[in-house]
Structure formats: C-alpha cells, structure tokens
Amino acid sequence: MKVLIIGGVAAGTKAAAKLKRELPGADITIFTREKEISYAGCGLPYLIGGSVEDEAELIVNTPEKFAALTGVAVETGCEAAALDPTAKTISIRRSPDGPAEAVGYDRAVIAVGASPLRPDAAGVELPGVFTLRTPADASAIRGWAEREDIRRAVVVGGGFIGLEVAENLKTRGIQVTLLEASSQLLPGIFDPEMADYLRRHLVKNGFRVITGAKAEAFLGDSRITAVRTGARILPADLAVLSIGIRPNTDFLAGSGIAMEKGAIVVDRRMRTNLPDVYAAGDCALVTNRITGKPQYSPMGSSANLEGRTLARVIAGEEAAYPGVLGTGIVRLPGLNCGRTGLSEAQAVGEGYDVVTALAVTDDKAHYYPGAATFITKLIADRQSHRLLGAQVFGPGSVDKMIDIAATGIAAGMILDDFDGLDLAYAPPFSTAIHPLVQAVYVLLNKLSGAMVSMTPAEYAAGKAQGRRVIDVSRAPAVPGATYVALDKVRGPIDGIGADEPLLLVCTKGRRAYLLQRKLAAFGYTDTVVLEGSTSFCEVKAHAAGTSVPPEEVTRVKGLGFLRDKNTADRFNGRVITRNGKITAGESRAISEAAERFGSGEIAMTSRLTVEIQGVPFDSIEPMREFLMQAGLETGGTGSKVRPVVSCKGTTCQYGLIDTFSLSEEIHERFYHGYSHVKLPHKFKIAVGGCPNNCVKPDLNDLGIIGQRVPEPNLELCRGCKVCQIEAACPIKVAKMADGKIAVDSDACNHCGRCLGKCPFKVFERSTNGYRIYIGGRWGKKVAQGRCLDRVFTDRAEVLDVVEKAILLFREQGITGERFADTVARLGFENVQEQLLSNELLARKQDNISSQKHLVGGATC
Template identity: 65%
Template structure:
C-alpha cells in the first residue's frame, strides 16, 4: 500500500512515523511546502522572547534525520496544488523552480495545517508587519525587534498565540498593545468574567489590551509607524497578525471533499467524504467529545493524537477518534490559564441546565515557600451532576488542575466521583484537600443548598443591586460595607435585619460561607455569598463618604495618588507623561479621565507629570484601568527613581541635544526598569539641552546638560580688533590674547554659540557631548550639583553613569538621606571615581537583591 501524506509538521509526521512502525511494508511519502519538517510551532513565540536561544532548538527533526529514524520518504519544497480523487493522483509544484510533478497514492492524508489569517487592510505589506507560523517567521521577528530597536508593537488578536507573542515581546523590552475585534480576550476559550480578570492582570503587567476593536489601516511609508483602529491611532514600529488562523485547504477545491469554512469534515475514522482520503491536524474538523457536534480544535496536542490514531486505522486496526475537548493552556506574565471542555456559554448553548462555581484556593500548603493560588471555575450539568468544563487561573501548575478535569470528562465523571479522590498531597505540591476537590465541594454545596451564592458573572450583570454588602474578612477591606467579625457572631447582628438582602464578602469566599451558615441558624433569610469575593471581584458597597484609612492612603500613594487633606476621600492622581511630552490622543484621554473620575481639573507638577484632581477613593482603580487602556500610567511617588524632566532640546534655538529622545530612554531604562528598586530617598533626573539651565539639571540628584565643545583652528584666526567670537560669548570668557582667540577650558560652559560665528572659520568645528551633574537638590535645603570632570561624547556611557549613580545611592546611601547628602558624606572625588569605573555595575545583581531601604525617606 502506498500512503501519500501532504504536510510535514505535527499531524503529518506523526501519522507517517506511526504508520511505518505499525507496518514496515507500507510505502509512506511526505510532501511538504516548507524546507523544515516537524518543527515546534508552539514554541515560536518563546524564540522571539529569547527563552529559546537558537533556531535549531525549534527543529524537532531534519528531513534526513527523520527519514533515517522512521523509514519515511520526505520531499520538502513541494507545494501540492491539485488532487485528482478519481485518478488517485496529486500534483505538486516545486516552490523554487516551479516544476510540476505528479504523485500516485492508495491512501491520501491531508495534514496541511493552518496559517495565520492576514487581515485585508491597507499597509499589511509594510516592513514591520509579521505573522507567526514557521521558524523563519520567529527568526525574522526577533531580528527585527533587536536590529530596529523596536519600542512599541501592536498585536492583532487576543487568542493563545496573540497573548504568547505579547508576553514574549514584553520580555524583549517592547511596550505591547493587544487588540481584538471580540468583546473579550480569549474569545470562545474562556468565559467573560475570566477574560476580564486576565485583561486587568495584563494591564497591571504593562500589556495594554483593547477589546471590541478592529484594525483598519497600518500606517507608514516603507516601515510601520502606526496602526489606525476603530479605537484610535496607535503609534508603533511593529504589527503582529495573530487574529486567528485559516486552514490550508484551498488546493482541495473541486475534489468533492465536504468542508466547512475551509476545514475538512471527517468522520470518527478521520476519513473525508471522498474515498481513501483522510484529514488530520489543524485543517480537519473533528467532533466535540461532550456534545458530539463538529468542532475545529487546531492544537498541536490533538494534531499529534489524530495522526497516531489515523496511522493505526490505516494499518488495519479497528479504532475511532473520540473527539476533542478543546483543552488548552497559556503562559502569561505572572499568570497562567488552563481550560478544557465547555465554557458556561457553550454549555448553555448545547442545551445543558448549567451550574457553576468560581473558587479561589491555595495551590499548595499556604505556609510553604512560593505558595500561590488557583482560581477555578467549574461547570457542570445541574440534573446529572456531570462535569462539563473547567477554567483555571494561577501562577503555577494550572495544567495539573486542567488535566484532572480532562480525565474526568473523558470518563463521564460526575461531581461525586471527585468527592473523596485520593490525589497526591505534600506541602510542596498541593493542599491536604486537593484544590480541584475543594472546587467540587463548593459546587456540590450549591447543588444541595448548603451554600447560596452569586457568581462573578451575575455580579457583573448587576444582580447585587439592592443588596447590603457585609464584609466578613479578617480585616475590613470594602469601604462602605458593614463589617462583621465572624468570631463574635453568636446571635443576631446589630444593624442587620433578618429580612433584608445581604451580600456576604470576604477575601476568597470561605469566611462568607461560614457566616452564612451561622446567620441561617439565627434566622437571616436572604444572605448570598459572593463567589471569589474581593480576590476575584472589584467589590463596591453603596457610596459612603468616609475617611480613608492611613494604610490605604499609604498604599495608593505608591500608585501615584496623593491624598487631598481637605477631604476625607479625595486624591490627586499623577499621570506619567515621559518628560512632559504626550500625544494629542493621550491628552484627550487624560481630559476625559478627569471628567469621568475626577473634578475635571488637571494640573502640572514640577516633574512634568499631569495630575488629575479630585479623584474619589472608589474611582482610583477605574481611573487607572481607563488610563492603562490608552497606554498611560500613574505613579511617580516614593523612594524610587522619579519621572524624568527635560527641556525642549533641539526644538529650542539653543538646544544642543535631543533631550526628548534621551529622557525617554532614561525613563524606560530607569523609571520603568528600576520601578521596584527601593532607594534611600527619591532620585530625580533632569535633562537640559544646553547650559541655559531651564530645567535646572544641576539642582536634581542627577542632571545631564548638552554640550558643544568648540574646536579652535588657531591658524585661521586673524586676531581681529573686533572679534565676533568675543562678541557672541554669553559668559564673556572668549578673549583675543596675543593676537589669537583663546577660550579658557575651565570656564567655558560649552554652549556652542561661538561655533560658526568667525567669518574666517577659526571656530567652525565642535564636539557634541554631555556633562553630568551629581548631588543637586532643591526644596527645603538647596544643594548645587557638581559636574564630573569628564565631558562624555558617548550617550551609552552617559546612561551607564546614570545607572551607576542609582546603584551607588542604593548601595552606599543611608535610608532617609538625599543623594546630595550621600555625595557630601562620601566625598565628591570618591563618588566621581566610582562613577567612572565599573565596579558598581559588576555588583548590580547583589545590590538589587539586597533587602535595603524598604521604608525609604520620601514623603511625597
């Protein structure tokens, strides 16, 4: 028998290899369009982020190695362009030469996979637009990011691939915005409330996510400069198309094979509607294991299993492919997500009477180092108690929770089957009652009425309207709620009526359940526990104006919100503007935010941040989320590197350097890069374009001033009686002495105004550089900074000096003292010597890891 397989990645190579192991006599030939076979398509984003170092690591097998291991014949660079089912022939074209070849078969397997959907929008062919399918795509993308020093990227598509690409671009230092046309990320993969939690998490991690938005045009001349979307224009240097995939099946037109939206429909033996033609992998439409309805599930895992099963069938075994659950897992920055089975929406659409529970638990013994959490949404059929699906979030092994559900669904398990499941337990691995079993317990309690609860989805829909919020946490955490100390409840609770509707809230839901149980005994009839409580939900009580606690005032100050002491609950929020320069779109967003969440007033601070006035405590998080959607952030307080200020630089007639570009680079490298590094006190940086000192670089902890150092050609000086160089020097240190122009290097401030002013070109050339001041300070106690002896001509050397100054302050400063005090105490010459050497950089890791200055000295 001759089996011809079209496609050489996961499904095709798995089918071929297993088939040869089943029956060595079968002649197996694989044709593939690519030069590579059996490559790790799912690993491509991690190559972009640098977690996978080399292209070779992505290649599971070369054609030669694969043929030697399996006995399968492989021909690469062959694109199949036609199938003649009646004649049992396939026509392939060489991708380089164009030469056509005809192949015969007894059985044909289509395993051509799928390719990223390229949106038909103007600008899609510009340099800087990428897709993610082959190793070469990943190599080209990573090279482009590194060589073009990409700072901003937009990813179109918030599915698994889009989010993985976003995470890995962020790991390369790129600011990423993800857009998706759907109203949520991971559409049809997780339910809305789970997607909303992930979206908020990504925003906090610095990845901007805009849903309900479509890309309309990619802008730029030769390279990408921006993308116009239905939500506005987003500046970027790179666009990644990850808006779904399309099956590679166009060549099958006219074959009579039944298809649905480009996917090949197959039966349980993976056979198409045409005799002797089969399909597996991302191009095939299989069935859902629960509903038995057709389902497209393009995953590398199912592609491999489909290929293995098909090989056994072709070799004569009586087997059937049972279908898929759509199981998937995705790694995000500091959060993982796993899912299997039906979502709540899908289960309802399939006709099930659905019941769900959302349960936060510890992922291992809470006292064990690195213990974290799981958030498990478990979905079941109310009548049969049959498990239908699971969605899990957590920082650790969400895959093990997902896999338990997979086995349960595969075996037709009901919830009771998990009730006393003897899962592995030891403190480093799990909790004594397994987290999955804990989630099952909550759902069983809902089914039997032991707990009456409200799901996060219901809470988002507004079903808590009319309920009084009761906070039963270890400490009060919900402003405006009635606080109840669980341990003191031994009867009726003052202030709570037995007939009124009460929403019980704690940290994760357990104490709410305990209180409900106790309140029932004492006659309270309308209590409801909020599932996930404050751990998962943004809980708000009826608005009450009350004094914000000192602890909360300190907490939100670290977010950039300073308490207006004239009010009990109003704050002014600092919006970071990267040196005072913002786009028109950002300015509109700030103005809108001020109207929506504040008093409508915006002020400027001395650090060129924009401060939204009159933000109520309840509006702080909504305001931050609104700003993050536009790529804006709040902050700029505490004992850290503060926002950088700069003058107008080259847009000023005296400007010698591009201060905006330099200060933005400092902002990214040190304001963002050191944002978690505690210092003895605040550390302020200013960048001036010339010695005019407009932004007072010499009164900051560290200042950089642009320099233009005149280069005198004495042979061209004619010693004129009226010297133009003397006349133009603003500080009058240029003098004609003994018939030649002289400039005292110790007095010259390198403003550059003399350059080009001599009619005889005595001073025509100059060197552009940077002077670095350290130890300046203004405010209650002014200190004039001193400049380092060296005038720097290399920008990167200046950036290294900035880093060394911050590291020196952290390492050798005393908690509470300003950098000026540190310099004075250590001595300027000592500090200068350290800043011009590399010892501080060599000790950086140890310095950053040290537990120092945890309190700090900054009060504003």
C-alpha cells in the same frame, strides 16, 4: 499500498510513522513545502524569549533522520497543486515555478496545516512586522529583538500564542502592548470575568492591554515605528501578528472535498467525503466531545492524536477519534491559565441549564513553602449535575487541575462522582481534600442551597447594588465595609438587621460561607456570599464622602493618586508624560477622563506631569483603565526612579540635543525598567537641551544638559577691533587678549552660540555632547548639582552613567536620604570615580536582588 501524505509537522509525520509500523510494506511518501518536516511548533514563543536557546532544539526530526528511522520517503520543498479524486492523483510542484506532476495514490492524507493570517493594513510588510509559525520565524523575531535593541513591542492578537509571545518578549526586558480586536483577551476560550482577571493581572505586571481595537496600519519608513488603531498610535520597534490562522487548503478547490471556512470536514475516522482521502491537523475540523458538533481546534496535541488514529484506520483497525474538549493552557508571568470543556457562554448556547461556581483554594498545604492558590471556575448542568467545563488560574500546577477535570468530563462524570475521589496528597503537592474536589464541593453546596452565593460576573453586572457589604476577612480588608470578626459571632450582630440584604466577603470566600451558616442559624434571611471574594473580585463598599482608610490612601498613592487634603475621599491623579509631551489623542483622553471621573479640572505639576483633579476613591481604578486604553499611565510617586522631566530642546531654537528622544529612552529604560527597584528616596532626572537650564537639570538628583563645545582655530584669528565672537557670547567669557580671541574653557557653558559668528571662520568646528550633573535638588533643602569632569559625546555612555548613578544610590545610599546627601557623604570625587568605571554594572544583579530600602524615604 501507496500512501501519499501532504504535509508534515505533527499530524503528517505522526500518521506516517504509525502507519509504517502498522503496515511495514506500505509505500509511504511525505510531500512538504517546508524544509523541516517535524518541529515543535508550540515551543516557538520560548525560542523568542530564550528559554529555548537554539532553533535546532525545536527540530524533532530532520527529513533524513525521519526517513532513516521510519522507512518513509520524504520530499521537501514540494507543494500540492491539485487533487483529482477520480484519477486518484495529487499534482505536486517540486519548485515554485516548476511544472506540476501528477502522483498517484491508493490512500491520500491531507495534513497541510495552516498559515498565519495577516491583516489587510498598510505597512504590514514593513521590516519589524512578523508572524510566527515556523522555527525560522521565531529566530527572525529573536534576532530582530537582539540586533535592533528593541524597547517596545506590540503583539496583535490576544489568543494563546499572542499571550505566549508577549510573555517571552517581556522576559527580554521589552515593554509589551497586547492589542486584541475582541472585547476581551482569549475570546471564546475563557469567560469574560476570567479574562478580565487575566487582564488585570497582566496590567499589574507591566503589560499594556488594549481590547476592542484593531491594528489599522503599521507606521514607519524603512522599518516599523508604530501601530495605529482607530483611537491611538502605539509606538513600536517590533510587531508580532497573532490574529489567527487559515487552513492551507486552496489547492483543493474544485476537488469536491467538503470544507467549512477552508477547514476539511472529516468523520470520527478522519475520513473526508472523498473515497480514500483522509485529513488531520490544523487543516481539518474535529468533533467536540461534549456537543458532538464539528469545530476547528488547531492544537499540536490533538493533531498528533488525529494522525495516529488516521493511520490505524488506514491499516484496517476499527479506530475512531472521539474528539476534543478544547483543552488548553498558557503560562504568563506569575500566573498559569488553563481550561477544558465548554465555557459558560458555550454551555448556555447548547441549551444546558447552566450553574457555575468560582472557588479560591490553596494549591498545596498552606504551611508548605511556596503554597499559593488556585482560582477555579466550574461549569455544570443544574439538572444532571454533569460537569461541562473548568477554567483554572494560579501560579502553580494548573495543568493537574485541568487534566483531572478533562478526564472527568471525557468519562461523563457528574459532580457527585468527584466526592471521595482518591487523588494524590502530600503537603508539597496538594491539600488533603484535593483543590478540584474542594471546588466541586462549593458548586454542590450551591446546588443544594447550603450556600447562597453571587458569581463574580453577577457582581460585576451590579447585582449587589443595595446590599450592605460585610467583611469577614481575618483583618479588615474592604474599605467602607462593615467588619465582622468570625470567631466572635455568637448570636445576632448589633447594628445589622436580620432582614437586611447582606453581601458577605472575605479573602477567598470560605469565611464568608462560614459566616452565612452562622447567620442563618440566628435568623438572618438575606445573606449572599460573593464567590472568589477579594482574591478575585474588585470589591467596593466605600460610601461617597466618607474617609478612606490610611492603608488605602497609601496604596493608591503608589498608583499616582494623592489625596486632596480638602476632601475625605477625593484624589488628584498624576498622568505621566514620557518626555514632556503628549499627542492630541492623549490630550483628548485626559480631558475626557477629567470630565468622566474627576472634577473636570486639570493641573500641571512642576515635573511636567498632568494631574487630573478631584477623582473619587471609587473612580480611581475605572479612570486608570480608561487612560490605559489610550496608552497613558498614572504613577510617579514613591522611593523609585521618577518620570523624567524634559525641556523642548528638540524643537527649541537653542536646543543642542534631541531631548524628546533621550527622555523617552530614559523613561523606558529607567522609569519602567527600574519600576520594581526600591531606592533610599525618590530619584529625579531632568534633561535640558542647552545650558539655559529651563528645567533645572542641575537641581535634580541627576541632570543631563546638551553641550556644543567649540574647537576654535586661533590661527585664523585676525584680532578685529570689534570681535563678533566676543559680542555673541551670552555669558561674556569670550574676550580679546593680546590681539587674539580667548575663551576661558572652565567658564564656558558650551552653548554653541559663538559658532559661525566669525567671518574668518575661527569658530566653525565643535563637538556635540552631554554634561551630566549629579547631587542636585530643590524643595525644602536646595542643593546645587555638580557636573562630572567629562563632557560625554556618546549617548549610550550617558545612559550607562545614569544607570550607574541609580545603582550607586541603591547600594550605598541610606534609607531616607536624598542622592545629594549620598554624594556629599561619600565625596564627589569618590562618586565620580565609581560612575566612570564599570564596577557598579558588574554588581547590578546582586544589588537589585538584595532586600534593601524596603520602606524608602519619599513622602510625595
């Protein structure tokens, strides 16, 4: 039997290897256009991040090794040009410009995979814009990130691969923006409320997430500098496209093979409609195991199983591939996300009488070190109790939850079958009642009426409107809610009516359920438990005009919202400018935010941040979300590196340096890069373009001032009676002495205004540089900063000094003191010596990881 397999990687090589074992005498040849036939495609994002160190680690088999191990002939660099089912031939082109040669077959396997989609957008071919499909792609992205010292990246597409790429770029210290055209991340994979939780988690971990927007153009001349959407421009040194894939099936046009949207239609035996032609992998459709309908499910796991099944069928076995459940999992910083089966929307679309429950459970014994939680959403049919789907989030072993659920769904188990299931238990691994079984119990309680609850999706849609929020957490946790201590409830609760509509919340939902059972026994008739409670939902119970609890005032202050002292519940939100300027689009977004969420008024702070006035407490999160969509962030408070303040030296007639560029680099590297680092007090940085000191760099903890140091050629001086240099010097330190011009180098402020003023070219040459001041401050106690002895000419060295100053302050500062106090206590010469050496950088990791300054001293 002569078998031609077109394509390798997962399905093609698996089919070839299995078939050769089943039929050792078969003549099997793989034709593939790639140089590698078998690589771990799912590991590509981790090569970018560095978890996989070398591209070679992802190569499962080289063509030579595979051929030697299996006896299958392998020809790389070959592309299929056409399929003739009547003649039973496939036309193969062995080089891009070479002739097509018809190769006959007895059986043919199409496993050509798919290629990444590229948007029809200007600039998509610019250097720095990548797709990800092969190890070479991953190496190219990683090389670009390392070689070009990338600071900002845009990942276009919020599916599994896009999220994995985003996570791995973040591990490299790159600021990542996720851009998804759909209204949510992982569209069609997770239900909207689950996707929203995921979005909130990513934002809290420093990602910028923009949904409902497409990449319309990639900007730049010789390389990418930004991505333009319909509403904004996103600065970017790197863009990775992950907007989907398209089956590589163009060569099958005219063959008569059945396809849907480019994917080959096959039956459960992986047969196409053409005799003796089979298909598997990312170029073929498969069957949904629940609905029985065809679906496109390009996964490496199913591709291997399809290839194995296909080989058994060709070998004459009565094999069939039962189909997929859409099982998938992704790792993100601090959160693993898995799913299997139907989503709620899919189940409704299939006509099921859908019921869901969301449960927050311990993922192992609560007392065991490292214990955390699982957030589990189960989807089932109300009438039959059949489990239809599961979605699970958590920092731990989400895979075991999904695997158990997938097994149950595949076996046709109903919820009741999980009751008493004998699953592995020991404190390091699980809870005595398995977390998935606990989630099943929640859903069964809901079905039986033992628990009356509201889903997070219903709560987000406003179904709790008019209900009084009862907080039954171990300690009060919901501002404005009525707190009830569960262990003290012995009868009806004073002040809460028996017929009053109540929403019961706690941390996870369990205590709320227990309170509901107690209240039912005491005659309360309208209580509803909020599923997931505060662990999952953003619960709001604060009444307008009432005082906000002190702990909440402190919390939102960390987000950049300072309470307006004239009100009980209104705040002024600081919108950060990266370098002292904002775009017109950002300005419009700030104005709209002020009108929608605040008083309509905007103030400018002395630090060049924009402050939106009069934001009600309950509008803080909506406003932050609105601003984030425009690429803006709030913050700039606390004992941390503060947003940089910059003059407009880039465009000012006296400006000597590019202040906008330098300030933005400081913002990304130290405001964002050190956002998790607590300092003894706030640390303010100012960048001035010249010695005019418009933004007072010498009155900040650290200030940088542009310098232009003249290098006069005094041999050319003619001792003019009216010296143009003496006349041009704004601070009068250039003076004629003994018939020659002289400049007091200690008094010169290096403004550069003398340059080019002498007709005899005495003052033509100069050196551009930076003066660094340390230990300044203004406010309650003013301190004049002192400049380091050197004028720095290397911008990278300036940035290193900034980092060393921050590290010195963290390591040697005392909690509550300003950097000026630290410099005075240690001595300027001592501090200068440390800033000019590299010992602080050598101790960086130990310094940052140490538990220091947990409180800090900043009060504003």
